[in-house]
Amino acid sequence: MLELRGIEKRFGARVAADGVSLEVAAGETLALLGPSGCGKSSLLKIIAGLLPLDGGAVLFDGEDMNLLPPERRGFALMFQDFALFPHLDVAGNVMFGLIERGQSRAQAAREAEAMLERLGLGGYQRRKVWTLSGGEQQRVALARALVTRPRLLLLDEPFSSLDAHLRGQLQGEFTQLLTESGIPAILVTHDREEAFAMASRAAVLHQGRIVQCDAPRHLLARPANAWLARFIGYENVLEHAVVPGRALRLGPQYPPARIESLTWLADGARVEVAAQAGRLSLSLSAREAASLGAELRLGGQFGLGVNAEELIPLPGELSAGS
Numbered sequence: 001m002l003e004l005r006g007i008e009k010r011f012g013a014r015v016a017a018d019g020v021s022l023e024v025a026a027g028e029t030l031a032l033l034g035p036s037g038c039g040k041s042s043l044l045k046i047i048a049g050l051l052p053l054d055g056g057a058v059l060f061d062g063e064d065m066n067l068l069p070p071e072r073r074g075f076a077l078m079f080q081d082f083a084l085f086p087h088l089d090v091a092g093n094v095m096f097g098l099i100e101r102g103q104s105r106a107q108a109a110r111e112a113e114a115m116l117e118r119l120g121l122g123g124y125q126r127r128k129v130w131t132l133s134g135g136e137q138q139r140v141a142l143a144r145a146l147v148t149r150p151r152l153l154l155l156d157e158p159f160s161s162l163d164a165h166l167r168g169q170l171q172g173e174f175t176q177l178l179t180e181s182g183i184p185a186i187l188v189t190h191d192r193e194e195a196f197a198m199a200s201r202a203a204v205l206h207q208g209r210i211v212q213c214d215a216p217r218h219l220l221a222r223p224a225n226a227w228l229a230r231f232i233g234y235e236n237v238l239e240h241a242v243v244p245g246r247a248l249r250l251g252p253q254y255p256p257a258r259i260e261s262l263t264w265l266a267d268g269a270r271v272e273v274a275a276q277a278g279r280l281s282l283s284l285s286a287r288e289a290a291s292l293g294a295e296l297r298l299g300g301q302f303g304l305g306v307n308a309e310e311l312i313p314l315p316g317e318l319s320a321g322s
């Protein structure tokens with residue numbers, strides 16, 4: 001089990017980690033999620049031993065990692081730019097770590113072949129890495145990381161340079177492989193959907209601090225503050241509560257809301273309205289859009305209610321997000 005205790009890191013006046021504590025259990029994938037500059041990569045480098053910390057401790061199974069250099073921690077790192085060795089072929093890249101650990105070439109080649117097979121790259125051994133597609137290169141990078149059987153896998157934005165379709169496919173494949181291998185992993189990402197799809201828990205970082213660390217469904221059901229609620233995708237965040245789409249009601253019996261912006265969609269419309277509760281965005285189905293008739297125009301009005309029972313409350317003292 002990995003444990004971070006009160007990690008502190010500053011670059012001059014910039015705070016990269018401000019008392020970060022968290023745990024990653026055996027076999028768990030934890031996402032470090034947050035906007036650019038919040039300190040995700042710094043934290044990953046601190047765990048890997050590539051960046052010295054100013055305070056706190058990194059422990060693995062109770063052992064203080066600060067005393068060990070990166071190569072003796074037993075962690076594998078995978079970055080967004082693959083960082084494959086261009087002068088080696090695919091097999092050479094995957095075998096590299098095994099040979100460094102003293103394995104014979106023949107044994108390393110057998111293990112590399114088996115791992116490449118498992119990642120759908122059987123027969124790729126002799127290919128030059130620069131002839132591979134982005135997705136293939138990323139699979140090779142994962143094969144290289146997994147073949148050494150690390151006790152922790154550190155993934156830094158591994159899919160950000162890939163197109164959306166490939167990203168989705170690899171997210172699914174990686175998640176399955178991580179589950180099968182039982183290797184715990186930390187996934188750094190600024191993409192909420194990626195974090196929620198791949199990780200069992202996400203630690204959401206803001207300015208070097210963990211705002212909330214929980215399972216995706218709990219983050220969505222009980223966001224700790226307004227900033228976090230917006231960051232994980234809620235559009236209608238009021239001062240003390242989130243208004244999820246399911247809390248909204250249409251009908252003439254409700255107070256009028258005025259349409260301030262309107263986008264027609266193939267199957268309905270998106271509107272922003274000035275409502276009694278505040279400024280709200282909502283998607284109207286084709287049927288709902290039709291029910292508004294001529295009022296569906298800028299400046300048009302329709303009845304919009306908010307069911308108080310379905311609001312998601314924001315804890316008072318934390319709700320003033322920046």
Ligand SMILES: Nc1ncnc2c1ncn2[C@@H]1O[C@H](COP(=O)(O)OP(=O)(O)OP(=O)(O)O)[C@@H](O)[C@H]1O
Nearest residue numbers: 011014015016035036037038039040041042043190
């Ligand atoms: N080597 C460095 N020297 C000075 N400041 C740094 C250095 N590395 C990081 N920082 C600063 O520390 C803060 C956290 O940076 P970090 O790269 O960890 O954030 P991040 O969340 O990974 O961002 P991104 O998603 O953009 O990669 C930022 O303000 C950054 O400018």
